[in-house]
Amino acid sequence: MPGPADRIFRRIPPLAALLISPVLGTVFVLGFIFLTLAAMAIIPVKLIRRGRGGRAAGLFLAGAVLLGGPAAWGQAVSNEMCINCHKLPLQMKLKDGSSVSLQIPAADFGKSAHGSLLLCTACHTDIKKVPHDKLEFEDRRALSLHYSRACTSCHGGKFKEFQEGIHWRLLSAGDRRAPLCADCHGAHAITKGGVAKGFTPQACAKCHEKPYRQYETSVHGRGLIQNGAKDVPGCSTCHPSHTGQDPRKMEFRINIPQLCADCHQNKPLMEKYGLSSQVVSTYLEDFHGASISLYREQRNLPPRLTAVCTDCHGIHDILRVKDPDSKVVRENLMRTCQKCHPDASLNFPASWLSHYPPSTTRYPLVFFLRLFYFIFVPAIIACMLFHVGLDFAAELRARRRSRKERA
Amino acid sequence: MMPPEEKDVREEEGSVLRFTRRQRLEHHIMAALFILLTVTGLPQKFSDAFWAGSVVRLIGDLDLMRWLHRMAGFAFGGFTVYFLVFASLDVLRGRAALSMAPFLSDLREVYRGLLWAAGLGPRPAAGRFDYREKLEFWGMLLGSGVMILTGLILYFPIQATRWLPGQVIPVAKTAHSYEAMLALMVIVVWHLYNAMFRPGVFPLDTTIIHGRMSLGRLREEHPLEFERLFPEKAAEEGEEERPARGASDPSPA
Numbered sequence: 001m002p003g004p005a006d007r008i009f010r011r012i013p014p015l016a017a018l019l020i021s022p023v024l025g026t027v028f029v030l031g032f033i034f035l036t037l038a039a040m041a042i043i044p045v046k047l048i049r050r051g052r053g054g055r056a057a058g059l060f061l062a063g064a065v066l067l068g069g070p071a072a073w074g075q076a077v078s079n080e081m082c083i084n085c086h087k088l089p090l091q092m093k094l095k096d097g098s099s100v101s102l103q104i105p106a107a108d109f110g111k112s113a114h115g116s117l118l119l120c121t122a123c124h125t126d127i128k129k130v131p132h133d134k135l136e137f138e139d140r141r142a143l144s145l146h147y148s149r150a151c152t153s154c155h156g157g158k159f160k161e162f163q164e165g166i167h168w169r170l171l172s173a174g175d176r177r178a179p180l181c182a183d184c185h186g187a188h189a190i191t192k193g194g195v196a197k198g199f200t201p202q203a204c205a206k207c208h209e210k211p212y213r214q215y216e217t218s219v220h221g222r223g224l225i226q227n228g229a230k231d232v233p234g235c236s237t238c239h240p241s242h243t244g245q246d247p248r249k250m251e252f253r254i255n256i257p258q259l260c261a262d263c264h265q266n267k268p269l270m271e272k273y274g275l276s277s278q279v280v281s282t283y284l285e286d287f288h289g290a291s292i293s294l295y296r297e298q299r300n301l302p303p304r305l306t307a308v309c310t311d312c313h314g315i316h317d318i319l320r321v322k323d324p325d326s327k328v329v330r331e332n333l334m335r336t337c338q339k340c341h342p343d344a345s346l347n348f349p350a351s352w353l354s355h356y357p358p359s360t361t362r363y364p365l366v367f368f369l370r371l372f373y374f375i376f377v378p379a380i381i382a383c384m385l386f387h388v389g390l391d392f393a394a395e396l397r398a399r400r401r402s403r404k405e406r407a
Numbered sequence: 408m409m410p411p412e413e414k415d416v417r418e419e420e421g422s423v424l425r426f427t428r429r430q431r432l433e434h435h436i437m438a439a440l441f442i443l444l445t446v447t448g449l450p451q452k453f454s455d456a457f458w459a460g461s462v463v464r465l466i467g468d469l470d471l472m473r474w475l476h477r478m479a480g481f482a483f484g485g486f487t488v489y490f491l492v493f494a495s496l497d498v499l500r501g502r503a504a505l506s507m508a509p510f511l512s513d514l515r516e517v518y519r520g521l522l523w524a525a526g527l528g529p530r531p532a533a534g535r536f537d538y539r540e541k542l543e544f545w546g547m548l549l550g551s552g553v554m555i556l557t558g559l560i561l562y563f564p565i566q567a568t569r570w571l572p573g574q575v576i577p578v579a580k581t582a583h584s585y586e587a588m589l590a591l592m593v594i595v596v597w598h599l600y601n602a603m604f605r606p607g608v609f610p611l612d613t614t615i616i617h618g619r620m621s622l623g624r625l626r627e628e629h630p631l632e633f634e635r636l637f638p639e640k641a642a643e644e645g646e647e648e649r650p651a652r653g654a655s656d657p658s659p660a
Binding site: 347 | 593
């Protein structure tokens with residue numbers, strides 16, 4: 001755990017910190033001694049004499065400051081001191097027989113997001129003096145796991161998010177393959193704004209190779225990897241990196257249309273790629289989408305869902321809809337429908353409006369039927385209201401008249 | 408043309424039987440199914456409305472709501488078929504009159520009814536059922552036909568598209584959805600007005616509860632039926648009352 005000094009020194013370049021830390025430490029300690037003595041002088045002597053506790057407390061305070069102060073400040077192991085040795089090609093033997101390089105290229109850490117802010121000992125809290133004791137680890141992963149705790153002391157908020165996700169659940173269940181902070185963000189060479197840059201699809205591919213291979217050839221993957229487009233979804237766009245839920249779970253599936261809507265309802269973005277921004281609204285109007293809207297509203301999650309975007313378009317292997325291999329291109333659509341409707345015939349796919357609002361050219365029957373009802377229903381109801389209004393007045397008149405006659 | 412209607416008059420009560428027990432029961436079953444279908448159907452049409460979720464949560468979940476809607480739909484369809492079969496049998500056996508049959512003359516009645524409502528003519532003399540009741544009956548029957556047919560297509564889309572082009576599914580969905588809106592609005596505007604809010608019957612036309620209509624009301628609202636059931640009474644009253652009734656209207660017949 002980094003002490004208060006680390007928090008202050010994070011803002012000061014390491015060399016300056018090295019110079020001022022003993023001075024500051026001395027001033028601090030002397031100040032404490034002075035204040036304690038002053039306090040003891042001011043407190044009435046009687047009070048101290050009467051209660052031994054008071055004097056004991058005073059002495060304890062003074063002792064703690066005298067002994068603890070220098071002890072706390074004495075650990076100022078500077079980054080220079082570390083680099084002096086760790087610029088050399090050192091090797092550490094691990095208990096499993098492998099060895100790990102201890103050489104830290106100075107540029108790596110110096111240029112990293114932490115380089116100008118943190119002492120080495122902020123993360124390597126077990127190093128208290130130079131030269132330090134030999135450290136021992138089972139294997140490479142044990143070393144990473146040991147130091148992963150360091151991130152949490154500053155990035156507590158992110159750690160809390162991470163604890164909600166599946167990777168943390170795997171880690172705490174003892175699965176050592178699950179990613180630690182450094183696996184995605186890097187250890188010494190963390191870049192500024194490192195989250196976005198560290199989370200390249202390649203980082204995830206270390207474990208999730210199969211989805212990555214699919215993603216690589218998908219329309220999104222080609223956009224990001226080959227064309228370097230920044231507004232194309234990478235892994236963490238759909239799988240929130242820290243809170244990342246299990247995508248096989250219903251909680252995740254039921255939100256997929258919203259997930260895709262984040263980009264596909266964004267008109268300027270879709271226009272840039274020549275895509276329709278109406279795909280979500282047309283989906284929500286159709287049977288599948290309306291069902292999802294209502295499933296989201298019910299108290300318990302349903303055991304199964306109607307089709308969401310990924311059921312037809314694919315997940316990591318989404319292709320351009322006109323691509324001959326696309327799951328939703330006309331030639332393949334029947335097979336896609338048959339995943340849920342096994343007996344679907346060749347006519348069946350045409351029952352899906354394909355994200356188009358009906359018009360005179362697309363689905364004209366639906367268009368004209370809708371037009372008919374748009375005129376017919378209001379006309380009928382208007383006539384009826386007209387009749388009802390007249391009738392109401394006439395009935396009232398007739399009633400008044402017959403009452404008068406009876407009188 | 409019309410076979411005689413079963414005559415059940417309780418002179419002492421001054422009322423006439425208008426709906427048999429079976430007919431009353433048919434109405435109540437239809438009404439219950441209609442309400443159930445509306446409650447379970449509306450949230451599906453307006454799935455993004457703010458109240459749709461509350462209805463789903465009230466019923467439990469969407470799957471249960473859909474199941475209820477479909478079962479109620481089957482019951483409604485079955486009931487319509489039952490009604491058509493038994494009503495035609497009754498007519499064929501001469502037990503019931505074709506009193507609901509629409510005639511061209513009903514169009515004239517609509518015109519006269521509007522004139523009366525506008526205060527420009529006498530109240531049209533209706534038979535056993537007047538044009539408002541006929542309009543509602545046939546509207547209901549035709550609407551039910553559309554709803555049952557499109558509902559079946561929507562419940563069996565795979566089977567339907569084996570014979571028909573795929574476009575029938577969205578067509579059926581459109582028709583089902585708008586026809587339901589039409590039915591609901593007609594029930595609210597037309598039926599609820601005529602059966603509940605009309606000044607003569609407010610707060611409720613109880614004829615559908617006990618099946619009987621007072622002779623006074625029958626004479627006023629269905630004078631031709633009154634004449635048919637009580638020719639001698641109508642004849643003797645006609646001498647005195649007809650002119651009086653005529654005089655009470657702004658313009659004579």
